[in-house]
Amino acid sequence: MSAARRSDASEAVRELPPVPSTSRTSFAELSVRQRMREKLKAARTKAEITLSQEDPSPQPRRLKGIRERKPGVRLDKTSDNDKFREMPEGESHLPSKVKFRDSVKKLKQKSTFQNDFPSEEEAYNFFTFNFDAVPEKMKAGARKKNGLNEEEGVEEECVETHEDEQEEDEMDDDVHLVKDDDLFIGQTDEDLLVVKPVDCENYTEQLKREKEFLFIPSMLAVPASEKMPRNMQPRYLEDEGLYTGERPVVSQSNQNILENRILRQDQGKEWFGDDGKILALPNPVKQSSTRPPIFSLEEGIAPEFETVYRKAIKMTSTNPYFVGPGDFQGLFQLDIDICGLIFTHHPCFSREHVLAAKLAQLYDQYLARRQKNLTKLLTDKLHALRSAVQYSIEGSGDGVPVAQQSIPEYKMEIRQTRRLRDAEQEKDRTLLKTIIKVWKQIKSLRDFQKFTNTPMKLYLRKEEVDQKSDEKVYEAEIQAEIKELLEECMEEYEKKMEEYKTELHHWKSWKKTQKSKKKKKKDTRVDEESADHDFGEERIKPIPPRMANSLEIEQQVREKADNCRRKPGEPILVPELTLSGSITPTEQCPRAEVLRREDVKKRSAFIKVLFNSKEVSRTVTRPISSDFRVHFGQIFNLQIINWPESLKLQIYETTGMSSTTLLAEVFLPVPETAVLTGTAALEEIEFSSDQRVMLDHEGVGSGVSFSFEADGSNKMTFMTSGKVSSSVSWAVGEKGIPLIPPVSQQNTGIPSALKNIDAIASIGTSGLTDMKKLAKWAAEAKLDPNDPNNAALMQLIMISTSGEAHVPDFFRLEQLQQEFNFVSDEEFNRSKRFRLLRLRNEEVAEFRNYKQVPLHEREISEKIFQDYEKRVQERDVIDSKNYLDAHRAVVASYLQKVRESVINRFLTAKHHFILSDLVNEEEIPGLGILGLGLFKLAEPKRPLRPRRKERKKVTAQNLSDGDIKLLVNIIRAYDIPVRKQVMSKLQQPSKSSRSFNEMFAASPSAQSPPNSPDWAFNQVLVRPFVEVSFQRTVCRTTTAEGPSPCWNEELELPFRAPNGDYSTQSLQSVKDEVFINVFDEVLHDAVEDDRERGSGIHTRIERHWLGCVKIPFTTIYFQARIDGTFKINIPPVLLGYSKEKNVGMERGYDSVRNLSEGSYITLFITIEPQLIPGESVREKFDTQEDEKLLQAAEKYEAECTSKFPSRQCLTTVIDLDGKTVFITRYIKPLNPPQELLDAVPDRSQTAAQFLYLLAGDEEEHAVLLCNYFLGMGKKAWLIIGNAIPEGPTAYVLTLEQSQYVIWNPSTGCFYGQYDTFCPLQNVYCLISCDNIWFNMQEYDSPGRIYFDISKPKHWKPFFSRSLPFPGLHSIQPEELTYEHSDKAAALELQSRIEKILKDKIMEWRPTRPTRWNRYCTSTLRNFLPLLEQNQGRDIEDDHQAELQKQLGDYRVSGFPIHMPYSEVRPLIEAVHSTGVHTIDVSNVEFALAVYIHAYPQNVLSIWIYVASLVRNR
């Protein structure tokens, strides 16, 4: 098409050239223009024609149509044009274009100028024509021309310039047109768009078409006939008496639409039921909501998304360990109304009373029965069932399957109901009979005894009945029953017949086979016959069942009816019990009765109310009236805080003035929360007592058998019993709010978060109990669920039974969880791996540092949990076996719990970190440090003066087993006990058992006899060695000689933290102790025969325990190193050893020895590598102290520690409840036990001794000791300081005769201020009952300081003039009361401990027999009380002598151990550590005795005497 157009254009242009050549004038110009226009016109029409010719499609003959076409064409044009523009014609191109445009303008103008009235078409064209078309064509043409012929272009240019000149007067028009020009350029975008009219279809047409596809069911109801199969009438099951269930609610119009739609379908009628309605299941909507409704406070927002405005608040550190006093919710009130008491039996009952009580009881029973009227109910039911059966049999023609099915069920039901009814009827009748019988008895009794005691009277009212109708009913009943029975019998008969037939059949077939067998056998063998013979006899021919006889049945029925039913025409008897009778006055009674009545008058009763088994109130004492009723009519208001645990009434009876006996206890049920005062009904609660009372008057007594008969037969026994009528209810507060403790309190221990929101729980279950009964009854009565009459009831029961007889009191959040679980909960919980992981995570003690949990289940052994489970089980069971003493066991378990809670608290605190725990920033070295470092480099090296190098401290976390070693340097010991010279008897031992050492020592002077005077000089007195045991690792030094040996040896012991946990907390709690035992090594010649002496040396090494030092690991841990001389703990008596000074052995230690009483050992202990001791747990505890005081204390502490950072300043301590208490509150004069003061004159010693026996730590001991000293009127202070081996500890300082004495509270030892061996190393502060003094002196070792606290330069007081002592009252009790100990229990404990220890020793010697020397044991047992009396002093010699005397030729080595008693384990440890059991001689015997001395307050001092005996030969 474009090609056509182009040719078209070229045609138009070709016409141009001949024209302009001559045109010069205006006419010419005009003619040119005219021509141009004409030509344009022609071209246009031509184009139109060609277009119309080219496009054959029918086009609407409208101008618009053409114009629409044009832009589409132009598209190509412009693109062509663009191509042209791109041609490098450059300069001539642009001006020419402008010129062309101008020419066009002129053309246009001409046209308007020439015909003043343009034709309509022209006008239209002018305004709507897109002028661009022509000039473009022209341009295109011109271009071509340009390309072809330059000349022509020039010509044209001439023309145009000419035109320019001419038209200058028409400028205003030109301006306008230039604007148009711009429009032409911008119009290109719009050219691309096509505006199309909206396709639009006729609505009705559309509807018509839609109708072909769509079906709109009508909303009108469908006639029933259409829904039913042909020739069927709708049948309404409900009208027929069947329960159909409730249909879900659907609006009628929706139903109609659905029905209409269904009917259009094929087989649509299947969807309709018999009643012409759409089949529908009963309403599936659950009757009870699965979750309680939550009401939102704000409208429209889900409750969980409610927002609260919170002001920005400062964070306060929360303390999770101490809850406040608890939100006190005010008092709650429980009202207990005790109305009265009725005795149903009382010892003072006369016979008549007994009968009257029985009658009253029977009458009550009768009334209750009548109210229930079960007989009537059952009879009615029977009737209903019968008629139902009748109906269903008649209606069975209709073929209702449901009814058909239920007939046998109905029949069963009828039978059961009938049986029940008969039973009830019989009961009724017998009850009536009994009532009459008892009444007759009463009457006869009254006649017999000639007086009346009770006002009871029984009337029997007769209700006449219509004889005929009654008879009819009776007969009908009997007939019906007979019929049913017959039916039953027939059924049974048929069943039996059936059985019989089958059996007969079997029998016959068996018979046949038998016969055939027999035949065969006869043919084959004869000898087998006997074998087969016996089992052929077994089958018996079955007997056909007997047909029931109708007459028999009738007879049965009639008999039964006679028995239990009222005879027809017999009047109905209604008993009525009244209290209208008169009681015979006392004067007319016989003596026994008068006595009884007087006795009754003397008696009175009252009731105690016990709340949580504490008596809270009691009623007034009221006399028991003659009819054995007591009226109280009192209401008790109990104001309570917690949910009651129990409510109890105790019924007391008082006789006369004196004796009060507890008759019985009655537990009252705690009322439901719905039971409020005013609504609560009185309840009668029965009670009875098993008291046996015999009276000497008419009263029948309790628990005593008596008889109404004259001959004493038919004996009866009654117990005192009765009924308390009372009610318990919750009080209602002023605003009508019930004063009930919150439900959450009800079951403390069980998390009851659910209960709080559960409505049922708060309402109480009292409303549901009836429902339960109802449901039970319904289940038993087998209500017909299809009966529309029962619909409402069934609905109710369905609700109540759906979740175990009541609306579920829970809801499930994740309803389908169970269905989608991978594994069951049990299996999940069984997983050992998960359990292990969880326990480890919970930091349960056993698994706290369990390192790697195995990946597979099979790798975890079951045993791993055994310990844990055992512990959990035994947590609450107090194990008395380990403690042997109930009191101590309780204390121990209490302590264990405290310890656990403290450990848990610390564990939690462990997870609370502060910045310094996590960020370890090393200080950047300053210039000073650097300078010093440089200076050090220049320092001359002096190898002979080694400088102490600080060991690198290791943090605990990156340690593992085997990294830590305990280094123990045993340096020397002083004054070790030496072997005593053997007594004369022992000095002539048989040759073989002489001490090897003796021999050895004596050998240099072989000529001198052993008992020569110089023997003592040459003898090695003792060969001690030291054995260090720690965590079951044992190391020993070499053997040194002499009483002051020097070893200077380093022992290395590995350390293992419990559970491999090397954290600071764990290390702090290591309980292991380092035992440093000193032994004497004794060599015995083991040669049996002197003749062998020449050829070999046989010696046996024996070790004798001399003493020990115990140092707890924690002390080493905290102190980093322990360096000093310690007193060796030596038993008061060491058989065979003495501390006698041997003149010959005196060397240079006189001074030391004179000072000291015991033996000493110098040690140096440290841990390698050095561990950083943990800081104490930062925890702020609750307190009741004044805030100001605490602030002052903090300030004081800060001041003190800033001056002496190493000195500990103690102002506050934490008590057992975890509260901060100011320390001075603990100090107060206290009275020591009188017994101790009386018994021994040396008071201080006794007190110390006594303290030694207490179980507790040093601080507690120190406080108590200090208080005792104060109580004795001495000046005493508590020293907070540092001691070895205890570490930071508390000692006691006393001032005695201007000398300061330091007391070790845990051992009872005391030291002078300048004592070299005083274990107290540093003194930090002193505490008295009213002040604290901090040591401000340069030194802190006790020997170098002044104890004069009056000088503030030396001692900085806490309370001074600026802060006076506010008079803090002490928390100690006013006076201690001391209970006397139970001597018998101590004795028992003594024997038990002895047995345990003996067993243990035998256990430790598994391979050898352990023999006990009874004689020696008894001797030892006699010594022990002496030891206790003399505190182990000054009796050694007698002791030894006596022992030797008694035992004769035994070599005894042994010693007593003295310990305080807290539990058994330390005793066993102590015995074990002495190593007595290790003796290896074959003929060794042992002796062990235990003595317990009981001090007041159950403090026990234990002495254990262990000895080994070797018989001398």
Place this chain on the structure above:
Amino acid sequence: MAELHLFGQIESGCGFSERRLFCKWGLHAGAAWTLLAGAGAGQTQLDDPQVGDAAQWGHPLDLHLATKGLQGWPRLLLEVWHVDGWGRRGLAGYGVCHVPSAPGCHRVTCVTWRPRPTRRQRLLAPGGPELREPAAAAGAADRFRLRTEAAGTVRLQLGVLARHMGRFGVAL
């Protein structure tokens, strides 16, 4: 019996209008999930960034979960709080992110929102509305009608290890 081990860190929070931020986090999972080891909730330190506005926390997460069902796949509920110069704290945003269900290392970006204060509350500032039940933000309940505004984002780096999931037919 399947196990899921989740570890990683709460890296940073950025885009909040406030600067001094800390983040509380908590694990929310269905009833079938049991936390075997590790803390189920925690709080990062307060970061006052000197450069930029992203609070760097680098708070470690280490949770060992066991499950008997897939329902309630664990989610992390993040609550970002800010503390102003007076030490008062206010809510900066709630965010929930599911624990990635593919084993491996994941970088998770959790966007947060917060309830928008009313004009009155704005005037009453400091402080602002907070959810009565912050745990509800982790739930699936509809929260329309709640007027919220967008807060910044929290970046997490989560490593997931699953065990025995395949045994129960769960391919992760």
